[in-house]
Amino acid sequence: MQMCLASELFRIEGSSVMASWYSSSDSDDTYTSHESRAKVDLAYRNLDVAAVSTCLEDDASIISLNLAGNSLDSIPPEVGRFDALRSLDLSNNRVSLLNEKVLRLVILYLGGNELKAVPNEIGELEQLETLGLCDNSITSIPWTVCKLKSLCSLLLHNNQLQTLPREILTLRMLSELSLRGNPLVLRFVRDMIYDPPSLLELASRVVKVHRVPFEEQDLPRTILEYLSTARQCVNPKCAGVYFDTRVGNIKFVDFCGKYRIPLLEFLCSTYCTRTPYRPIRMHKEEPSDEAPVPEDRIKKVLLG
DSSP states (O other), X not given: OOOOHHHHHIIIIIHXXXXXXXXXXXXXXXXXXXXXXXXXXXXXXXXXXXXXXXXXXXXXXXXXXXXXXXXXXXXXXXXXXXXXXXXXXXXXXXXXXXXXOOTTOSEEEXXXXXOOXXXXXXXXXXXXXXXXXXXXXXXXXXXXXXXXXXXXXXXXXXXXXXXXXXXXXXXXXXXXXXXXXXXXXXXXXXXXXXXXXXXXXXXXXHHHHTTOOOOGGGSOHHHHHHHTTOEEOSOTTOOOEESSOOEEEEEEEEETTTEEEEEXXXXXXXXXXXXXXXXXXXXXXXXOXXXXXXXXXXXXXXXX
16 A cells, blocks of 8 residues: 555654644643653554554553554544544554544544545544545545634545535635545536436425415424425526435636636536526535635645
8 A cells, every 4th residue: 555645744743733732731741741651653563453452551641643554444442532632643554434533633644544435523523633534535525524623734635536515615724635636527417317306306396496385284294394404506596496306516616726626516407507607605604606715725735
């Protein structure tokens, strides 16, 4: 397996980050007195999950943990119990499932593994500043990435990504986005399979679009719940909505005035793709993408 750049980044950036924590922490004396244990390096020792668990036990003082280049197929369960852990390097293993959460992580490297998907729970790591997911087989990034408001660096190169979620535009702190080695633009709307809406969806669309009046007691609870899931078509020239059936559309967004990256958005039908349109906001907190994204939003977009 090709060595991921994340390991080198960990050694360079991780050490400086840790040093800043030691100097600024209110409990500096505690960390410096246990510094030998606070930064644990078990990289490239061919350890499996059981062996790592034996080495770690339940040491709550660990702040930085380097497990790169071992034989891990999952995250050791002890890792999820380290409340003080801020930096975790799991690059160049065989991890295929993110089975543990460390909510206070600031740095997480998972490059060079066997990941095919990123769980929605990644959005719960709200303190994350650096996320390395390069050199995997990831096909999509969940919209919950928009919850990572502190994220500065997102490494996605050498995966199987064809699009990025629109919500990535809400990451105001993001200054580095690495995308090289991804398909990105292989699929377009005309190549996508479109299944016609069900009779339930067609009837529900009529109710929502034409604002058909009804009393809640006149409809089953399941229908009421279904009606509440309507999503507005992003085409400003279309007043339609959709429920289960939608058409994916690629919108190219200008980053830094130099790179254009494809973002995936959804329309209510294939008819919406026949007229040029300007996408509108899907959520109130989303920025408009009518104008190029300011340079201070994305400083590095690495496509090649």
